[in-house]
Amino acid sequence: MDDVLPALSARFCDVVSTPASVMGVKAVFGPLSSHMICFGGRGERGSSAYYAVAKGxxxxxxxxxxxxxxxxxxxxxxxxxxxxxxxARVSALFGDTATFVSDAEAARLAQWPVAVALHDVWSFEGAPHLISDLGFSDRKILAGAQDGIIRPEGKVEALWEAHGCRPRG
Incomplete structure (x- = not known):
């Protein structure tokens, strides 16, 4: 299923008032199609470690x-x-991916069996490119972001500023 969620109408800077409120970045294959984000399970299903990344x-x-x-x-x-x-605004609700989506979507996402629910999801207008549109020198912000939501030192702040955001106050 290549459906994309309808975009909520708000600018990044209008919603996210400070980079300190950003957990980090996550690599994805395409625009979000559900109000959840998936992760791989750790260890054996049913073990305390299985949901570790989503729980974190x-x-x-x-x-x-x-x-x-x-x-x-x-x-x-x-x-x-x-x-x-x-x-997106991430919720405190996590569990099996299949709990959050249709059977067809769960089958498509089978390699990522655990997920965290998302409250709200917005699209970046024009899907700006890190290098050609936002001025990053490389895509290293994504190093390690395939397996979880990461916060590389100084990169979230640089991304916030690259979108023209300024401190409020």
Whole structure:
């Protein structure tokens, strides 16, 4: 299923008032198609470690509720590699991916059996490219972002500023 969620209408800077409220970035194959983000399970199904990555993201959402989703990884679709696609407000609810989506969508996402629910999802207008549109020198912000939501030192702040955001106050 290549459906994309309808975009909520708001500018990144209008929703995210400070980079400190951003949990980090996650590599995705394309624009978000569901109100959840998936992860691989760790260890054996049913073990305490199985939900570790999703549980960690859900727990972080209390203090840093936003995540940014950027096209990346070996399965990224079309010319979406390095494009900043979505941002979302992450919830504290996590569990099996199949719990959050239809059976067909769960089958498509089978390699990522655990997920965190998202409250709201916005699209970045024009899906700006990290290098050609936002002035990054490379796509290293995505290093390690295939397996979880990561926050590379100084990169979230640079991404926030590259979108023209300024401190409020």
């Amino acid at each position: 993201a859900a727990k972080k959402a209390a203090e840093k509720p936003y995540a940014i989703f950027i096209g990346g990884g070996s399965g990224v679709r079309g010319d979406l590699g390095g494009r900043v696609l979505n941002f």
